[in-house]
Amino acid sequence: MVKLLSYKEISEHNSQSDLWMIIDGKVYDCTKFMDEHPGGEEVLLDLGGQDATGPFADIGHSDDAVKMLEDLYVGDVDKDSEPVKRAEPEPASATTGGEGNGVLILALLAVAAAIFYYFMNQK
Numbered sequence: 001m002v003k004l005l006s007y008k009e010i011s012e013h014n015s016q017s018d019l020w021m022i023i024d025g026k027v028y029d030c031t032k033f034m035d036e037h038p039g040g041e042e043v044l045l046d047l048g049g050q051d052a053t054g055p056f057a058d059i060g061h062s063d064d065a066v067k068m069l070e071d072l073y074v075g076d077v078d079k080d081s082e083p084v085k086r087a088e089p090e091p092a093s094a095t096t097g098g099e100g101n102g103v104l105i106l107a108l109l110a111v112a113a114a115i116f117y118y119f120m121n122q123k
Protein backbone atom coordinates (compact mmCIF):
# COMPACT_ATOMS: atom_id res chain seq x y z
CA MET A 1 0.00 0.00 0.00
CA VAL A 2 1.13 3.55 -0.76
CA LYS A 3 2.39 5.50 2.23
CA LEU A 4 0.70 8.91 2.57
CA LEU A 5 2.85 11.67 4.07
CA SER A 6 1.55 14.99 5.36
CA TYR A 7 3.05 18.31 4.24
CA LYS A 8 4.08 18.92 7.86
CA GLU A 9 5.96 15.63 8.16
CA ILE A 10 7.68 16.18 4.79
CA SER A 11 8.70 19.73 5.75
CA GLU A 12 10.60 18.39 8.77
CA HIS A 13 13.02 16.47 6.52
CA ASN A 14 14.91 19.54 5.39
CA SER A 15 18.51 19.15 6.53
CA GLN A 16 21.79 17.84 5.13
CA SER A 17 21.40 14.63 7.15
CA ASP A 18 17.74 14.10 6.26
CA LEU A 19 16.39 15.57 3.02
CA TRP A 20 13.06 14.86 1.37
CA MET A 21 11.39 16.66 -1.50
CA ILE A 22 8.15 16.47 -3.45
CA ILE A 23 8.13 16.02 -7.21
CA ASP A 24 4.78 15.52 -8.97
CA GLY A 25 2.96 14.59 -5.77
CA LYS A 26 5.51 11.95 -4.81
CA VAL A 27 8.00 12.17 -1.96
CA TYR A 28 11.67 11.36 -2.48
CA ASP A 29 14.44 10.90 0.08
CA CYS A 30 17.45 12.66 -1.47
CA THR A 31 19.75 12.41 1.58
CA LYS A 32 22.14 9.85 0.08
CA PHE A 33 21.82 11.21 -3.44
CA MET A 34 22.90 14.74 -2.49
CA ASP A 35 26.64 13.97 -2.85
CA GLU A 36 26.14 12.49 -6.30
CA HIS A 37 23.81 15.12 -7.76
CA PRO A 38 25.44 16.62 -10.90
CA GLY A 39 23.66 19.91 -10.15
CA GLY A 40 25.27 20.10 -6.69
CA GLU A 41 23.83 19.62 -3.22
CA GLU A 42 23.06 23.30 -2.59
CA VAL A 43 20.03 23.35 -4.93
CA LEU A 44 18.63 20.24 -3.27
CA LEU A 45 19.18 21.61 0.23
CA ASP A 46 17.38 24.84 -0.69
CA LEU A 47 14.31 22.80 -1.62
CA GLY A 48 14.49 20.38 1.32
CA GLY A 49 11.06 19.43 2.69
CA GLN A 50 9.32 21.34 -0.10
CA ASP A 51 7.67 20.85 -3.48
CA ALA A 52 10.44 20.84 -6.12
CA THR A 53 8.21 19.92 -9.07
CA GLY A 54 8.71 23.27 -10.84
CA PRO A 55 12.50 23.59 -10.37
CA PHE A 56 13.01 19.91 -11.32
CA ALA A 57 11.05 20.38 -14.55
CA ASP A 58 12.66 23.76 -15.36
CA ILE A 59 16.13 22.16 -15.53
CA GLY A 60 14.90 19.74 -18.19
CA HIS A 61 16.25 16.70 -16.36
CA SER A 62 16.95 13.69 -18.58
CA ASP A 63 15.00 10.42 -18.58
CA ASP A 64 17.92 8.93 -16.62
CA ALA A 65 17.40 11.55 -13.92
CA VAL A 66 13.67 10.75 -13.78
CA LYS A 67 14.52 7.02 -13.52
CA MET A 68 16.80 7.74 -10.54
CA LEU A 69 13.79 9.01 -8.64
CA GLU A 70 12.40 5.46 -8.41
CA ASP A 71 15.13 4.43 -5.95
CA LEU A 72 14.52 7.47 -3.77
CA TYR A 73 10.73 7.12 -3.51
CA VAL A 74 9.28 7.02 0.01
CA GLY A 75 5.55 7.67 -0.48
CA ASP A 76 2.87 10.01 -1.80
CA VAL A 77 1.87 13.43 -0.54
CA ASP A 78 -1.32 13.41 1.52
CA LYS A 79 -2.99 16.18 -0.43
CA ASP A 80 -5.69 16.53 2.24
CA SER A 81 -3.10 17.47 4.87
CA GLU A 82 -2.62 21.04 6.02
CA PRO A 83 -0.13 22.89 3.76
CA VAL A 84 2.92 24.27 5.56
CA LYS A 85 3.57 27.99 5.34
CA ARG A 86 7.14 28.94 4.63
CA ALA A 87 8.75 31.72 6.66
CA GLU A 88 8.11 35.04 4.91
CA PRO A 89 11.20 36.96 3.82
CA GLU A 90 11.86 40.16 5.79
CA PRO A 91 9.91 43.13 4.45
CA ALA A 92 12.08 45.47 2.37
CA SER A 93 11.65 48.36 4.81
CA ALA A 94 13.22 46.33 7.63
CA THR A 95 16.35 45.56 5.60
CA THR A 96 16.85 49.10 4.32
CA GLY A 97 16.51 50.57 7.85
CA GLY A 98 20.22 50.20 8.60
CA GLU A 99 21.19 51.95 5.39
CA GLY A 100 18.86 54.88 6.21
CA ASN A 101 20.52 55.32 9.60
CA GLY A 102 23.96 55.44 7.99
CA VAL A 103 22.88 58.30 5.70
CA LEU A 104 21.43 60.19 8.68
CA ILE A 105 24.68 59.84 10.67
CA LEU A 106 26.72 61.08 7.68
CA ALA A 107 24.41 64.11 7.31
CA LEU A 108 24.76 64.94 11.02
CA LEU A 109 28.56 64.62 10.79
CA ALA A 110 28.60 66.98 7.79
CA VAL A 111 26.53 69.58 9.70
CA ALA A 112 28.81 69.23 12.76
CA ALA A 113 31.91 69.72 10.56
CA ALA A 114 30.38 72.83 8.94
CA ILE A 115 29.62 74.37 12.35
CA PHE A 116 33.14 73.50 13.55
CA TYR A 117 34.75 75.24 10.54
CA TYR A 118 32.48 78.24 10.92
CA PHE A 119 33.63 78.85 14.49
CA MET A 120 37.29 78.04 13.77
CA ASN A 121 37.38 80.68 11.00
CA GLN A 122 35.84 83.45 13.12
CA LYS A 123 38.28 86.10 14.34
Ligand code: HEM
Residues within 6 Å of the ligand: 028, 030, 033, 037, 038, 039, 040, 043, 044, 047, 052, 055, 056, 059, 060, 061, 062, 063, 064, 065, 066, 068, 069, 072
Ligand atom coordinates in the same frame (compact mmCIF):
# COMPACT_ATOMS: atom_id res chain seq x y z
C1 HEM B 1 15.93 13.88 -6.44
C2 HEM B 1 15.77 14.71 -7.44
C3 HEM B 1 16.80 14.93 -8.50
C4 HEM B 1 17.50 14.03 -9.24
C5 HEM B 1 17.40 12.51 -9.21
C6 HEM B 1 18.39 14.80 -10.11
C7 HEM B 1 19.26 14.25 -11.02
C8 HEM B 1 20.06 14.94 -11.88
C9 HEM B 1 20.87 14.39 -12.92
C10 HEM B 1 21.00 12.89 -13.23
C11 HEM B 1 21.48 15.42 -13.55
C12 HEM B 1 22.45 15.31 -14.78
C13 HEM B 1 21.76 15.82 -16.02
C14 HEM B 1 20.56 14.97 -16.40
O1 HEM B 1 20.73 13.75 -16.53
O2 HEM B 1 19.47 15.55 -16.54
C15 HEM B 1 21.08 16.63 -12.90
C16 HEM B 1 21.50 17.89 -13.25
C17 HEM B 1 21.07 19.05 -12.65
N1 HEM B 1 20.15 19.17 -11.66
FE1 HEM B 1 19.18 17.65 -10.77
N2 HEM B 1 18.21 16.14 -9.88
C18 HEM B 1 17.25 16.26 -8.91
C19 HEM B 1 16.72 17.41 -8.41
C20 HEM B 1 17.09 18.66 -8.78
C21 HEM B 1 16.48 19.86 -8.30
C22 HEM B 1 15.30 19.94 -7.34
C23 HEM B 1 17.15 20.89 -8.86
C24 HEM B 1 16.82 22.31 -8.57
C25 HEM B 1 16.90 23.29 -9.31
C26 HEM B 1 18.19 20.35 -9.72
C27 HEM B 1 19.11 21.05 -10.46
C28 HEM B 1 19.98 20.50 -11.36
C29 HEM B 1 20.89 21.28 -12.19
C30 HEM B 1 21.05 22.79 -12.16
C31 HEM B 1 21.54 20.37 -13.00
C32 HEM B 1 22.53 20.73 -14.12
C33 HEM B 1 23.93 20.48 -13.78
C34 HEM B 1 24.79 20.86 -14.98
O3 HEM B 1 24.62 20.23 -16.03
O4 HEM B 1 25.62 21.76 -14.84
N3 HEM B 1 18.12 18.98 -9.65
N4 HEM B 1 20.20 16.33 -11.89
